[in-house]
Every structure is written in C-alpha cells, then in structure tokens.
Amino acid sequence: MAVAWLPLCAAAAPVLRVLSWPGYADADVVAAFEKRHAVRVEVTTVGSDDSLRAKLADPAGPGYDVVAANTVEIASLMAQKRLVPLPMKDIANAGRQLPRFRHLSAIPGITSDGAVYALPYTYSEMGLIYDRQQFSAPPNSLSVLWDPRWQGRVLAFDGSSHSFSLAAQRRGLPPFRIDTARFGALARDLVALRRNVLTFYSVPEESVELFRRHRIAVMHANYGQQQFKLLRDAGLDVGYVIPKEGALAWLDCWAITRRSAQPALAAQWINYMLEPAVSGVLTRRQGLANTLQEPGRAADAAAGPIVWLEPVESEEQRTRLWRRIVSGERPEGF
Structure with missing residues (x-):
C-alpha cells in the first residue's frame, strides 16, 4: 500500500509553471525550491521576446504562473490586463535589493496606481x-x-x-x-x-x-x-x-500572470529568486548582474x-x- 501511495502523492503535488530565459532557473536551483515547498516546477525557456509573447498568448497553452520578462514586455502585459499585482508582504527579499531597484516607482513599466506588478531580477x-x-x-x-x-x-x-x-x-x-x-x-x-x-x-x-x-x-x-x-x-x-x-540594455523582472493557478506559490518563487544564494548562482554561472549586489x-x-x-x-x-x-x-x- 505504501508503494502505491507514493506516486499518488507526487502526482497530487502542486505544479508551478515558470516561463523563463536560459540560465534563470537551473535544475539544481529548481530542485531546491521543489524540496522546500513540496511542489513540482515546470520550467519552459524562450529564446526571444517573440517566442515569449506567443507562448503567453496561446489560449491552448498550459497557463504559466510566473514569467520573466523585460520591462517593456511587462508594461505591455500590464496594459493587456494579463498580470496581477504582487503580494509584496510575501516577497520579503525585495528588501535586500540595491536601493535603485527598491525605488520601484522610478522603474518605468512595472507599477500602476500604487500596485507593483513585477520585481527586477537581472539586467545586461x-x-x-x-x-x-x-x-x-x-x-x-x-x-x-x-x-x-x-x-x-x-x-x-x-x-x-x-x-x-x-x-x-x-x-x-x-x-x-x-x-x-x-x-x-x-x-x-x-x-x-x-x-x-x-x-x-x-x-x-x-x-x-x-x-x-x-x-x-x-x-x-x-x-x-x-x-x-x-x-x-x-x-x-x-x-x-x-x-x-x-x-541597448534590458532589465528582466519576475511577474505573476492573471492565468496563474498558484499565485501564492508564484510569490514564493519570486521571493526565492531574490535570495542572495540563488541570485548569486545566476551571476557566477551566467555572468549576469543581479539586483542584490553591484556588478x-x-x-x-x-x-x-x-x-x-x-x-x-x-x-x-x-x-x-x-x-x-x-x-x-x-x-x-x-
């Protein structure tokens, strides 16, 4: 009975669907999050903004919970009402970011009417x-x-x-x-x-x-x-x-989509991505700047x-x- 029960538990675990760019969510980084929260994460990577738009717009697609996109794409998604405000109280690690990234209203395209729709993650x-x-x-x-x-x-x-x-x-x-x-x-x-x-x-x-x-x-x-x-x-x-x-320079941010079936878990993902150890992996492995330390x-x-x-x-x-x-x-x- 125990052997039969284990696969059922795995199948019942919540699934977080992440739409991201190469190097943003390596397998070991994802595995640590899965273990911490007893969930399963499905990561889909894109290689262009055109591809990102197409996947988000596909009505037959899986319905991504969280997406990494540059500020221009974020602004467009906000205008289309396809993102939800972030629950900032659940993303405590935003307080670790460099001052210029904590002044969110000064970053074009990520806030509206006092609500925050995306948090900076990396740039180049x-x-x-x-x-x-x-x-x-x-x-x-x-x-x-x-x-x-x-x-x-x-x-x-x-x-x-x-x-x-x-x-x-x-x-x-x-x-x-x-x-x-x-x-x-x-x-x-x-x-x-x-x-x-x-x-x-x-x-x-x-x-x-x-x-x-x-x-x-x-x-x-x-x-x-x-x-x-x-x-x-x-x-x-x-x-x-x-x-x-x-x-040209881009600033990529994490955001939660309106189609998300796991918004609370998506907020935990964003908080996790802003942990020093996780953001540090991005910089060490990919050479990309993170928002917690000067590059x-x-x-x-x-x-x-x-x-x-x-x-x-x-x-x-x-x-x-x-x-x-x-x-x-x-x-x-x-």
Missing part, C-alpha cells in the same frame, strides 16, 4: 563580442556587423524588435520610435545584415557553439555579459565592447552609452517585416 547591455585573434583593435561601431570583410563570420540575434532598433542605431535614428517612411530602408539594411551573418541565433548556448565551431569574428550579444562569460569559460580569447552608437564590468572599451529598452512604435509591424527578412526576401521587396 547588448554589446559586441569579438575574437581578439582576428581584430588588431577592438571594433567600436555597430557597422562592423555589416562589414563585408567579416562576411560569414558574424552572428546576430534573431529578434524582430531588437533588430530594427539595432539598424536604427547604426543610422543614428531613434531606436524605439521609427517613422513609417524609414521602415523600408531599415528593412533593406537588415537584408544586408542577413547576407553578411553566418546565421541568427536564439539562445546563449547556441551562440557559443556557433562562435566556436565557425571561427566567428564578431557577434552582437543580445545576452551581453552572459555570452561573454560563456565564451571565456569555453576557452575562447574574446573581448567585449560597447559600440559608439550605444548598447563587475567586463569590457575593453565603453565607447557609447547604455540605452535602456523602451516600448516601440509597432511590435506587429516589426515582427511582420522581420519574418519576411529572415525568410529570404530580396531587398527590392521592401
């Missing part, structure tokens, strides 16, 4: 990572990604919103508010980028393997310091720079500013055009 800028053996001096401009000298030895991120912002930055245009008349030229620029890159990657581990296997010269690092650490740990002689046009910077040159992500003029238009670009459409089609 999107710099350039380059092979020191192939560059006599660090590249200092985004234009290096389009340079025909490096054709087939360039990597860039597969994301509609960031790609158009990147192309706009290169031309000296506002990255988040692109005029309708400019989209054709920027789309043609991105076709040129598509022709210069080896491929577009999605997750950090994929970019590291591609960099190593194909002797990549330079990469636009969507995951920033995380990718830099992974490449260094793999024994590659790489440098990291902020281009003169500036580097160390690994950069050869900080030529440009950090540009925090903002909502863009039209996610739908960027996504539609990006699908045409990566599908192989010719420049004259735009």
